[in-house]
Amino acid sequence: MDLYAVLSQILVGLSRTVILFIVSSGLSLILGVLRIPNVAHGSLYMIGAYAAYTISKYFGGQDTGFWVALFGAPLFVAFLSFIVERSVFQFLYEREHLMLVLLTFGFSLIFGDLVKLVWGGEYKTVPVPRIFQGYILLFEHLHLPIYNAFLIIIGPVVALLLWLFVNKTKMGKISRAAAVDREMVGAVGINVSWVFGVTFVIGCFLAGLGGMLVAPTISVTLGMDHSLIMESFLIVIIGGLGNIWGALLGALIFGLTQSLGILLWPQFGIVFPYAAVVLVLVFKPKGLLKSTW
Amino acid sequence: MGKKGLIPIAFLLLLLFPFFLPRFYVYLSSLILIHGLLATSLNFVLGFGGMYQFHHCVFYGVGGYTTALLLTKTSLSPFLAFLAAPFASAILSILMGVICVRLSKLYFGMLQISLGSLVWAIVYRWYSFTGGDDGIHGIPIPHLLASTNSAYYFTLVITALSMFAMYRMLVSPFGKTLQGIRDNPVRCEMIGVNVKLHQLLALIIAGFFAGVAGMLFVIVDTTVFPEMLFWTLSLEVLIMCLVGGWFTFFGPLLGAAILIILRTIISTYTVYWALVLGVIMTLIIFFLPNGILGYIEEKLKRG
Incomplete structure (x- = not known):
C-alpha cells in the first residue's frame, strides 16, 4: 500500500479526531459529573455550526467573521444551554438514566426543529479564513490543508485547558468531588446545583466549539447531530466515563479506524469504528481508562 | 369492573375497522398495531425486565430485512420467509444478549447500542446485498396478503397472538421471576435464581417478537430501509413505552397509537412534528412519569 496514502489518511483522521474529541470531552464532563447522558449534546454541536455560519456572515464572511x-x-451555545439547564434539567438530576436519555432526546428533537425553523433546510457553508487557506507541504507528495493543521494544534490545547480546569481550579475540584458524592459536597456548604450548572454549561460550550470548528470543513446541514451524538457516546464509553484523556483516546481510536478503514475497504469505511468500539467493549466493558463513577 | 372483558370487545371493534374506515386509515391502523407490537416487545425487557435495551429496533429491522431478502432473492415459499424473520432476529438477540447481559443499566444500554450501530452500519453500506441506504422497494407480497385489508387482518391476528403469548409469559413463573430480577437482582441471585440466564431468555423473546413486527411491516408497506435499524427509531419506540406507561402491559400499544395518530394529524398542519413530540415528552416526564395508562391504573386502584 502507498505509504503517502496511509500518512495522508492518518492526517485526515487526526483532524477528525480533534472535532470528535472536543465534542465528546464536553459530553464526558457532563456524563461524569452530572451523570446526565445528554442526547441533546449533538444538537448543540449542530447549533454551534449554524451559529458560526450566521456570525461569520454577519461580520462579512471573511477573516473577521471567522x-x-x-x-x-460556542458562547451562544453555552448561553442557550444555561437557559435550558436552569429552567429544566436542574430539577431532574435524581431521575433514572432512562428518563434522562428520553428527556434529552426530547430536547434534541426540539432543537432540531428549531434549527430548521430559524435557518431553513438548505446547506450552509462557512468560509475558511485567508490565513488558513492553502496547503503545507510536509514531504514530497504529502499535502496538509493549513486549516487541518490548525485543528490538529487546537485539539491538544483544548485538552490541556480542560485538564487544568478539572484538576487545578477550585471549581473543577468541587465538580470532581460532586461527581463522587454529591450529598457530601452539599453537606459541607457548597451549592451543588450551581456547580452542576457551570459544569453543564462548560460541557455544552465544548459542543458548540466543536460545531464551530467543523463548520468550515463540511457543509452545515440538518441531521449532522444524529450521527455525531452516537459517535461521541461511543467514544465516551470506550474511553471511560468522565475521563478526559479517555475521551481523547476514544476519539483517536474512532477517528483513525474511520480514516484508515476507508483506505482499506472504501465501501465499509464507516463499519470499522463501530467494530473497534464493539471489540473494546467486549474485552473492557467499562472503558479503557478509569471512569469517574 | 371487568377490565379483561374489554379486550374481546376491542378486538371485535378492530375486526370491523375495514368496513367503515377509508383505506388510508386501515393502513394507519396496521402501522399502529406493528409499532404497538414492537413497543410491547421492547417493554418486555425494559419495563418488566429492567434492562436498558436502547437499540431494540435492530431486531425489528433484521426481521424486516430477512423477509425482504428471502422474498426478493430466493424462490422460497413466502410463508417460509415470514416464518424465518423472527428466528433471524432471535438468533441475533442470542449473539448480542450473550455479550451484553454481563453488564447492567447504562453500560448494558451503551454496549447494546454500539452492537446495534454496527449492524446498522453494515446494512447501510452493503449495497450489493441489502440495497444500502436505498433499502429495498416493491417487495413481492403473496397475492393473498397484497390488499390493504387482508394485510390489516393478517397484522391484527398475528399481533393479537403475539401479544397474548407475551402476556402469558409475563404471568408465568418465568415472567414473575423476571420482574423479581428487575426489582432486586442481588436478592434473586442469592435465593438461587440464575439471573443472567433469565435476562438472556427475556432478550431472546423480545428480539423474536420485534422480528415478527419487522416481518409485518414488510407485508403492510412492501419496503425496507436502513432507518428501520437507526437508533432514532429505537428512541421513538422507547417514547411510545414512556407515553403509554412502562409498568403496564397495554401501555406501549396505547403509546404507539397516540403517537402515530398525533403525528398523522399534526403533519397535516405543520412540518414541525418533532418539536411537538419533544414538548409532549418533556411534559409527560415531568407530570406523568408512569405514563398515561400507569396514571389511570393508579387512579383506579385508589378508587
Missing part, C-alpha cells in the same frame, strides 16, 4: 464566530458561536 474569528468572531470562533468565540461567539
Whole structure:
C-alpha cells in the first residue's frame, strides 16, 4: 500500500479526531459529573455550526467573521444551554438514566426543529479564513490543508485547558468531588446545583466549539447531530466515563479506524469504528481508562 | 369492573375497522398495531425486565430485512420467509444478549447500542446485498396478503397472538421471576435464581417478537430501509413505552397509537412534528412519569 496514502489518511483522521474529541470531552464532563447522558449534546454541536455560519456572515464572511464566530458561536451555545439547564434539567438530576436519555432526546428533537425553523433546510457553508487557506507541504507528495493543521494544534490545547480546569481550579475540584458524592459536597456548604450548572454549561460550550470548528470543513446541514451524538457516546464509553484523556483516546481510536478503514475497504469505511468500539467493549466493558463513577 | 372483558370487545371493534374506515386509515391502523407490537416487545425487557435495551429496533429491522431478502432473492415459499424473520432476529438477540447481559443499566444500554450501530452500519453500506441506504422497494407480497385489508387482518391476528403469548409469559413463573430480577437482582441471585440466564431468555423473546413486527411491516408497506435499524427509531419506540406507561402491559400499544395518530394529524398542519413530540415528552416526564395508562391504573386502584 502507498505509504503517502496511509500518512495522508492518518492526517485526515487526526483532524477528525480533534472535532470528535472536543465534542465528546464536553459530553464526558457532563456524563461524569452530572451523570446526565445528554442526547441533546449533538444538537448543540449542530447549533454551534449554524451559529458560526450566521456570525461569520454577519461580520462579512471573511477573516473577521471567522474569528468572531470562533468565540461567539460556542458562547451562544453555552448561553442557550444555561437557559435550558436552569429552567429544566436542574430539577431532574435524581431521575433514572432512562428518563434522562428520553428527556434529552426530547430536547434534541426540539432543537432540531428549531434549527430548521430559524435557518431553513438548505446547506450552509462557512468560509475558511485567508490565513488558513492553502496547503503545507510536509514531504514530497504529502499535502496538509493549513486549516487541518490548525485543528490538529487546537485539539491538544483544548485538552490541556480542560485538564487544568478539572484538576487545578477550585471549581473543577468541587465538580470532581460532586461527581463522587454529591450529598457530601452539599453537606459541607457548597451549592451543588450551581456547580452542576457551570459544569453543564462548560460541557455544552465544548459542543458548540466543536460545531464551530467543523463548520468550515463540511457543509452545515440538518441531521449532522444524529450521527455525531452516537459517535461521541461511543467514544465516551470506550474511553471511560468522565475521563478526559479517555475521551481523547476514544476519539483517536474512532477517528483513525474511520480514516484508515476507508483506505482499506472504501465501501465499509464507516463499519470499522463501530467494530473497534464493539471489540473494546467486549474485552473492557467499562472503558479503557478509569471512569469517574 | 371487568377490565379483561374489554379486550374481546376491542378486538371485535378492530375486526370491523375495514368496513367503515377509508383505506388510508386501515393502513394507519396496521402501522399502529406493528409499532404497538414492537413497543410491547421492547417493554418486555425494559419495563418488566429492567434492562436498558436502547437499540431494540435492530431486531425489528433484521426481521424486516430477512423477509425482504428471502422474498426478493430466493424462490422460497413466502410463508417460509415470514416464518424465518423472527428466528433471524432471535438468533441475533442470542449473539448480542450473550455479550451484553454481563453488564447492567447504562453500560448494558451503551454496549447494546454500539452492537446495534454496527449492524446498522453494515446494512447501510452493503449495497450489493441489502440495497444500502436505498433499502429495498416493491417487495413481492403473496397475492393473498397484497390488499390493504387482508394485510390489516393478517397484522391484527398475528399481533393479537403475539401479544397474548407475551402476556402469558409475563404471568408465568418465568415472567414473575423476571420482574423479581428487575426489582432486586442481588436478592434473586442469592435465593438461587440464575439471573443472567433469565435476562438472556427475556432478550431472546423480545428480539423474536420485534422480528415478527419487522416481518409485518414488510407485508403492510412492501419496503425496507436502513432507518428501520437507526437508533432514532429505537428512541421513538422507547417514547411510545414512556407515553403509554412502562409498568403496564397495554401501555406501549396505547403509546404507539397516540403517537402515530398525533403525528398523522399534526403533519397535516405543520412540518414541525418533532418539536411537538419533544414538548409532549418533556411534559409527560415531568407530570406523568408512569405514563398515561400507569396514571389511570393508579387512579383506579385508589378508587
